[in-house]
Amino acid sequence: MAKYFDVSVEDIFNTMEARFRVEGAKGVNAVLAYDISGDGGGKWLVEVRDDSVKVAKTDDLSGFSVKTSADAETFVGVNIGKIDGTQAFMSGKIKIEGDMALVAASAKMFTRYSLPKKSAVTVQGIFDTLVARFQPQNAAGLDISVGYDITGEDGGQWTAVIKDGKCALETGLRDNCAVVNIVKAKDYIDLILGKLDPMVAMGAGRLKLKGDMNVAMQLPKIFAKFEPPKEEEEQELIVIKRNISVDMKYSTGPVMGKFFEGLIEKKILANKCPKCGRMQVPPREVCAECRCWAGDMIEVGPSGTITLIEIIYYSSPDPLTGETRETPYAQVHILLDGIGTEETFWHLLKNEDLADTKKGDRVRPVWSDKRVGSVHDIIHFERIRD
Amino acid sequence: MTEENKHCYIKEGKLALPYQYFAGRVGSKFLVSLRDKKKILGVKCEKCGKVFIPPRKTCERCFEDISEKWVELSNEGEVTNFTVVRTDDKHHPRKAPYVLAMIKLGGADTPIAHILGGVDPDSVKTGMKVKAVFADKAVNTMLQIDRFEPVN
Amino acid sequence: MKKHKKNRNVAIIGIGQTHHSSHREDVNQPEMIHEAVERALKDAGIGIEDVDALVHGNMELFEMVHQPDLWHVIGTGGYGKACYRVTTGGTTGATIVGVGDNIVASGLHDIVMIIGFEKQQEGHTTGGITNMADPLWARNLQTGALTGATAEKTINEFGADRAKRAAMRLRVTLDKHASLNPHAHRNFGLDYDQIDDLMVNSPQLVGELRLIHMCSQSDGAVAIILACEEKAKKISKKPVWIRDHVTVHREETFNMFGINENQEVTHHNAARKLFGRNGITNPREYFDVFEMYDPSSWWGLDWLREFLQLEGDEHLKMVENDEVSINGSFPLNPSGGVISTNPIGATAALRVAEAALQVRGDAGAHQIPREVKHALASGFGGTFWTVLFMLEKDLDWQEAE
Numbered sequence: 001m002a003k004y005f006d007v008s009v010e011d012i013f014n015t016m017e018a019r020f021r022v023e024g025a026k027g028v029n030a031v032l033a034y035d036i037s038g039d040g041g042g043k044w045l046v047e048v049r050d051d052s053v054k055v056a057k058t059d060d061l062s063g064f065s066v067k068t069s070a071d072a073e074t075f076v077g078v079n080i081g082k083i084d085g086t087q088a089f090m091s092g093k094i095k096i097e098g099d100m101a102l103v104a105a106s107a108k109m110f111t112r113y114s115l116p117k118k119s120a121v122t123v124q125g126i127f128d129t130l131v132a133r134f135q136p137q138n139a140a141g142l143d144i145s146v147g148y149d150i151t152g153e154d155g156g157q158w159t160a161v162i163k164d165g166k167c168a169l170e171t172g173l174r175d176n177c178a179v180v181n182i183v184k185a186k187d188y189i190d191l192i193l194g195k196l197d198p199m200v201a202m203g204a205g206r207l208k209l210k211g212d213m214n215v216a217m218q219l220p221k222i223f224a225k226f227e228p229p230k231e232e233e234e235q236e237l238i239v240i241k242r243n244i245s246v247d248m249k250y251s252t253g254p255v256m257g258k259f260f261e262g263l264i265e266k267k268i269l270a271n272k273c274p275k276c277g278r279m280q281v282p283p284r285e286v287c288a289e290c291r292c293w294a295g296d297m298i299e300v301g302p303s304g305t306i307t308l309i310e311i312i313y314y315s316s317p318d319p320l321t322g323e324t325r326e327t328p329y330a331q332v333h334i335l336l337d338g339i340g341t342e343e344t345f346w347h348l349l350k351n352e353d354l355a356d357t358k359k360g361d362r363v364r365p366v367w368s369d370k371r372v373g374s375v376h377d378i379i380h381f382e383r384i385r386d
Numbered sequence: 387m388t389e390e391n392k393h394c395y396i397k398e399g400k401l402a403l404p405y406q407y408f409a410g411r412v413g414s415k416f417l418v419s420l421r422d423k424k425k426i427l428g429v430k431c432e433k434c435g436k437v438f439i440p441p442r443k444t445c446e447r448c449f450e451d452i453s454e455k456w457v458e459l460s461n462e463g464e465v466t467n468f469t470v471v472r473t474d475d476k477h478h479p480r481k482a483p484y485v486l487a488m489i490k491l492g493g494a495d496t497p498i499a500h501i502l503g504g505v506d507p508d509s510v511k512t513g514m515k516v517k518a519v520f521a522d523k524a525v526n527t528m529l530q531i532d533r534f535e536p537v538n
Numbered sequence: 539m540k541k542h543k544k545n546r547n548v549a550i551i552g553i554g555q556t557h558h559s560s561h562r563e564d565v566n567q568p569e570m571i572h573e574a575v576e577r578a579l580k581d582a583g584i585g586i587e588d589v590d591a592l593v594h595g596n597m598e599l600f601e602m603v604h605q606p607d608l609w610h611v612i613g614t615g616g617y618g619k620a621c622y623r624v625t626t627g628g629t630t631g632a633t634i635v636g637v638g639d640n641i642v643a644s645g646l647h648d649i650v651m652i653i654g655f656e657k658q659q660e661g662h663t664t665g666g667i668t669n670m671a672d673p674l675w676a677r678n679l680q681t682g683a684l685t686g687a688t689a690e691k692t693i694n695e696f697g698a699d700r701a702k703r704a705a706m707r708l709r710v711t712l713d714k715h716a717s718l719n720p721h722a723h724r725n726f727g728l729d730y731d732q733i734d735d736l737m738v739n740s741p742q743l744v745g746e747l748r749l750i751h752m753c754s755q756s757d758g759a760v761a762i763i764l765a766c767e768e769k770a771k772k773i774s775k776k777p778v779w780i781r782d783h784v785t786v787h788r789e790e791t792f793n794m795f796g797i798n799e800n801q802e803v804t805h806h807n808a809a810r811k812l813f814g815r816n817g818i819t820n821p822r823e824y825f826d827v828f829e830m831y832d833p834s835s836w837w838g839l840d841w842l843r844e845f846l847q848l849e850g851d852e853h854l855k856m857v858e859n860d861e862v863s864i865n866g867s868f869p870l871n872p873s874g875g876v877i878s879t880n881p882i883g884a885t886a887a888l889r890v891a892e893a894a895l896q897v898r899g900d901a902g903a904h905q906i907p908r909e910v911k912h913a914l915a916s917g918f919g920g921t922f923w924t925v926l927f928m929l930e931k932d933l934d935w936q937e938a939e
Contacts, residue, residue, distance in 0.1 A: 086560070087724065087726060089749075090724075090726060090740075090749055090750055091726035091727070091728060091750070092732065092735055092736055092739055092740060092750070095739060096741065100741070235411060235414060235415070236414060236418055237408065237409065237410070237411065237414045237563045237564065238408070238409040238413065238414040238417045238418065238526050239406050239407065239408050239409070239563065240406065240407050240409075240526060240527060241404070241405075241406045242404070242405055242406070242407070242602075243402060243403070243404045243405075244401070244402065244403050244405065244602050245400065245401070245402040245403075246400070246401045246402070247398070247399075247400060248398075248399040248400060248401050248673065249396050249397070249398060249399065250396070250397045250399050250673050250674055251394060251395075251396060251397075252393075252394060252395045252396075252397060252674060253394060254391070254392070254393040254394055255393075256674055256675075257393035257394050257395050258393045260395065261393065280793070281793070282672075282674075282675050288789045307797050308687055308690065309745075310685060310686050310687065310744050310745055311686070311742075311744065311745050312684075312743075312744050313741065313742040313743055313744065314684070314741070314742070314743040314744070314749075331679060333792075333797075335797060341797060342793075342797075343793040343794070343797075344793055344794070344797055345793070346675075346676065346679055346792050346793065347679065348679070359690075373395065373397075374397070374674075374678075375674070375675050375678040375679065376678070397673075397674060399673050401669060403599065403602050403661070403662050403665045403666065403669070404662050404665070405601060405602035405660055405661045405662060406659070406660050407566070407601075407603075407660055408562070408563045408564075408565070408566055408657075408659075408660060409566055410563075410564060410565040410566035410569050411564050411565070412566075412569070413566055442568070442612045443565075443568075443569045443572065443612070443613075444568075444569075444572055444612050444613060446611055446612045446615075446617050447617055449585075449586045449615050
């Protein structure tokens with residue numbers, strides 16, 4: 001199984017059910033599909049149903065809510081935090097089809113995959129400190145060699161040569177060792193860290209001593225206790241999250257006020273500059289060009305011609321309501337009938353018209369039944385198809 | 387209604403914005419110490435000798451980096467100034483009436499503003515000895531000290 | 539053309555910027571600003587006591603803190619000094635340099651430090667931008683700073699394939715520039731062979747504006763120290779002279795989309811004024827480098843035409859022929875531009891700072907490979923307004939007047 005950063009794609013998916021967070025998936029009903037290419041890749045479906053999750057390897061990804069495609073290395077890297085997800089997405093290494101908001105939400109549904117913690121203490125690390133831990137005052141008159149035969153993965157052979165109140169470490173086993181410790185690497189680390197009792201280890205045959213037992217008994221005195229290196233703790237960085245919400249009152253003034261009165265009566269009013277004849281909608285107190293009072297209100301539209309259609313594929317939550325509009329939706333800029341050529345009117349397009357509406361098409365407003373003098377008095381504009 | 391404001395209306399609206407604030411390394415150490423050890427830390431500028439609380443990375447007068455110069459302050463101090471808040475507002479941390487006091491902790495040169503509780507507002511005096519009462523749960527703001535109260 | 543003469547000459551004598559990133563949890567706002575301030579003071583070889591006044595700016599509402607200039611004093615060093623806070627949306631960074639330029643030129647202060655910053659991770663960018671619009675009308679329709687209008691305009695004019703290809707080529711070119719700038723927030727390692735893929739597969743935001751076309755949201759700060767001629771010559775070995783700057787504002791409006799495509803935009807207007815009153819007849823030949831405020835690759839492409847007063851498809855050809863690359867005849871944004879790094883309140887000031895580094899020859903790996911004597915830097919904000927700077931290596935233009 002191909003591994004990237006010591007982790008395989010299978011590792012990520014096999015631990016997904018265990019990493020599921022019920023509190024992060026409340027109200028979510030979605031099928032997340034993954035198409036991972038390259039060595040160790042494959043196809044997976046992750047079905048999230050409110051408080052349960054099912055992860056399955058499959059050949060058929062149909063019926064997904066969102067599909068993420070990536071190469072195996074990128075996928076693993078992003079999942080274990082070695083590759084920046086946004087960066088990978090933006091540069092095209094990750095592709096997402098369907099409901100993109102679910103990808104962000106999935107970060108809350110699963111805890112991050114964490115690498116199985118490797119012991120910070122290694123056999124090599126223990127021997128690296130052996131000479132420094134030598135206690136000459138407890139080794140007066142000794143002239144011996146102590147052998148270590150550490151077996152298994154990450155093991156090795158060493159000989160501590162003690163003579164004239166000094167200690168030297170050699171790799172390999174000398175023939176003339178007074179005693180040789182034979183033990184598996186993992187057990188040796190546990191012995192040194194005090195997690196495994198030497199008598200128990202000997203009783204179970206996991207620690208074998210070949211040679212002079214008396215010398216073996218002296219060893220804890222000859223060498224000071226091994227202190228494992230302290231893991232540097234990552235500092236906790238405090239962040240507070242807040243939401244400022246202030247109730248506001250906005251004055252319409254008489255010009256915008258008249259415009260709103262018009263909307264209640266299903267009329268769109270523009271104001272006209274007495275100097276240049278320019279019309280503005282929604283109306284503003286003064287002409288933007290001549291800077292003179294433009295109080296004359298003239299009814300325009302309500303139908304008009306689309307001059308620009310903006311199809312929104314990515315919508316961020318409206319901070320005023322917290323709601324996110326469903327995408328895609330379209331905003332249209334409309335040249336209302338009778339407005340002249342100076343200003344377009346900005347509103348939404350009926351979703352059903354999205355597929356086949358283009359610049360130059362004719363539209364009319366769809367009025368709300370409850371008109372109170374607001375932008376929402378017009379629900380949206382719809383295409384005139386007759 | 388006059389002719390001029392006949393067409394004027396007031397529309398209700400809202401300004402609502404989510405935000406987050408990062409305390410940074412210096413601020414985080416201060417807040418974590420309040421929360422986990424119930425100890426109040428300041429930083430000392432060795433150039434001007436001033437001990438600041440809340441701690442900051444730079445002495446604003448000497449422009450020296452003092453972010454590593456931690457000193458532990460006393461959890462007790464004295465009121466250097468105070469006011470009694472007598473109106474209610476949804477943004478206030480307590481119901482009125484309550485006391486907001488400037489408190490200079492033992493070992494600090496700058497006072498901090500905090501809530502003074504457990505006392506009749508009318509009996510608060512400048513110079514009064516007070517001690518910090520820590521919040522029971524994680525707050526991660528200055529209100530990790532829930533309030534100050536008079537000593538005895 | 540109306541004369542526009544400074545009371546006295548002003549030079550940039552110190553530049554400092556932070557590393558720009560999507561997140562800076564390790565520092566709070568004043569601490570992040572302090573990094574830039576310290577670097578600018580070191581660059582100028584002066585202390586905070588030598589600075590007479592500060593001009594501080596960022597976007598309103600972006601971090602949801604008010605009066606940041608006051609509680610940033612710990613980081614800015616403003617204690618007891620004259621401090622001004624200025625905010626003009628996206629142009630803020632350029633406006634604060636403009637204010638600093640004016641304060642020094644007027645004789646009011648000799649040495650002024652401008653500070654632009656943004657910690658966008660702390661706020662809600664789209665929310666902040668939405669709040670700039672009229673609460674009774676446009677705020678209810680607005681979607682932040684995203685628009686596909688320029689893409690559509692360019693596609694209508696030059697055809698879909700050529701337009702999309704040129705915008706993406708510019709995107710890749712600037713990504714290559716960003717990879718040379720150690721301060722840049724984002725570089726993806728894009729290459730020209732990805733153009734076809736990205737044109738189709740980069741997710742669409744609005745119309746043909748795709749994710750890869752749009753600038754980042756960054757945390758970062760920049761500080762620039764300005765000095766009068768007398769002090770600048772004493773303090774600095776390589777002062778960069780602010781020859782002139784122009785600001786063109788207009789009504790905040792959403793009512794101009796889709797019509798009046800021949801109406802002069804503020805970029806064109808600003809460039810026409812600035813070049814006119816300084817006797818620049820061929821900006822493409824005169825300027826050695828241009829640091830443009832390019833929030834998206836579509837805008838960057840279109841605005842080459844506006845700023846350089848070009849006709850027809852000249853701006854497309856400049857991109858297609860790689861004239862705008864760092865080794866080309868008219869290098870555009872050797873820093874990687876806004877598209878790679880965008881701490882908004884600092885962004886427009888970074889354009890001036892990066893242009894000045896080019897003039898000094900101190901830009902490092904993204905220094906353009908020939909002498910830079912004349913540099914152009916722009917700021918952009920709102921639905922449309924402009925600040926435009928011209929910088930000079932030598933103080934020799936007045937003799938010609």
